[in-house]
Amino acid sequence: KAGVTQTPRYLIKTRGQQVTLSCSPISGHRSVSWYQQTPGQGLQFLFEYFSETQRNKGNFPGRFSGRQFSNSRSEMNVSTLELGDSALYLCASSFWFQGEKTQYFGPGTRLLVL
């Protein structure tokens, strides 16, 4: 099976712009989670989608939003970009097996906001 793919891999934007990132999960995985990783904060949970519904949401402002399509592909959108949004954005698809949830991470999208 192909792994989790994310596009684009690198992105440069300016303050005030918006950005959309895409994630394709492993075939058969219906759950997709998004994380923001910065050097100071580590990995922080943004939100999780399952079967096109948002199941959980982290503590991020409303500028961060996401959605999931019927084929389980997911997008996240950040509007009105701020310098502090510069980060590596990771998505992970997951499944439950024998009572445990296992996540598979994509390579990430590195966003630089100037």
Place this chain on the structure above:
Amino acid sequence: KNEVEQSPQNLTAQEGEFITINCSYSVGISALHWLQQHPGGGIVSLFMLSSGKKKHGRLIATINIQEKHSSLHITASHPRDSAVYICAVRVRDQFYFGTGTSLTVIP
């Protein structure tokens, strides 16, 4: 306050040394995961623990549920072990992460 604390933040070791990375957490967890992140950004799962000890090659992971503590050990470290090691705890169906331990193994 982070739910998950890791130590040390940075670690430099000579090839062949025994390495220990620690993880403490403050919440009741369903499971604990150790992850490895290489410089390119990709993250892979090394272990999932809910009790006891697991071994995979030169890597050993232990967890003490009562003390809310886990350790990741690397025996006979090698330069290819250089990476960031991240502790993650699962609380119901959500994950919380430590800030990671950056390990550099010098030949």
